[in-house]
Amino acid sequence: MLPQLAVFFIFEDFYHYHMHRFMHWPPFYKKVHKVHHEYAAPFGIAAEYAHPIETMILGFGTIGGPLIYHALTSYVFKLDDAWGLHLVTMLLWIVLRLFQAIDAHSGYDFPWSLCNWVPFWAGADHHDYHHQAFIGNYASSFRWWDYLFGTDTKYRAYRKRQAEERRKLKMN
Template sequence: MSSILESINSTVTPAASYIGTYAKLSDAHADTLNIVERVWASYFVWWGNDLIACGIFIFLLHEILYFGRCVPWMILDQIPYFHKWKIQGEAKVPSVAEQWECMKSVLISHFMVEAIPIWGFYPVCKYAGISIDVPFPSWMKICAHLALFFVLEDTWHYWLHRGLHYGPFYKHIHKQHHRYAAPFGLTAEYAHPVEVALLGVGTVGIPIAWVMLTGDLHLFTVSVWIALRLFQAIDAHSGYEFPVSLHHFLPIWAGADHHDDHHRYFTGNYASSFRWWDFVLDTEAGPAAKAERQQRLAAKAAKKAKKQQ
């Protein structure tokens, strides 16, 4: 355990239940720790084993948030009123059978592929220097780290994703993810195990690399980052475009309309969270982007022909 948690552990004897441990810890540290920090510290004190505590926490965090965010989209798919906002139209609303088949595959991946690195995450955290101590960093620092991770992961995702569309990589790895040309929330992690691992490096590997370079990162920040990244991935695969969708207010944000075109046209729009890589490198997908490229090429050709006259 970290220094303050060690101190708390030596003064607060874990109760038989988590609630009892939280009550005892709150009595002793209500003045120095806020409620979230007390919930966090009580959890690690109650388990008394950081390896088990961290493994269970990360695994449950991932499962609860993933399926908890997918369920609302599944419900919307069953309510005809919302189908007018389905990007590819009502005809592309997935059936219950399709969703169930996808869910089974995702669950197998979660328990047979992703569970292994999740349970090995704490030793890596400890080696890299990720803190589990209390109190937490300031919200300013947490937000700065989150913004950095979003930008770095988006870069990693763009180049790796674009590479996975190259011939044999697409055929043997990435093609599985493109089974659904009209994506829905559950398809966010419907992918080949190799792809899951490679893209997972952007989510988990970047924070680990950051803390090894700086020595400054908290597991709570990593947990918030994982939650936000999951929500972003699921929402991008939702297949819905609403007037209140985030990219209407933050134009650089990719959103479902951006990623939906990637699945519909099978190429372009490789980035995860932002639009700038696809814009700068001219890999935007869809008829509008294609028409704009053709206009630019035509204008360039006309300009070249005029110079040669």
């Protein structure tokens, strides 16, 4: 179950990164993705506030991983049932994905937020910057896509300035 969930998260995040970045292409942003960005300071349930077209496009990232996994294990490689996709795994995946989306839009990194335990997990701070700046930080779960494709440089500079300001305040 855990390896399947890890594969689903990686697939969803890779897909989400690229589709989310595409949604910031001006013609698409203006007509579709702008709905989601009505909240510059998002809150949990705003994660699901989006244009229906955006919901369909990004929703494929959530169901696409399990669908592709099932197709590969059942029909392409014809693996036995031990490799199959169990209903409980699918339900847990949906719950975890929803938790991740709400957590990233909560505006707060809770003590139980994965960004406190997994160094490459994005978290609320990472996504809040995206809603403030309207550019960069496109990944939903893992920071590595933004780092790899160079779409977090302004965020990293922003965090560096914040750290410097905190350091100066402590000195006074």
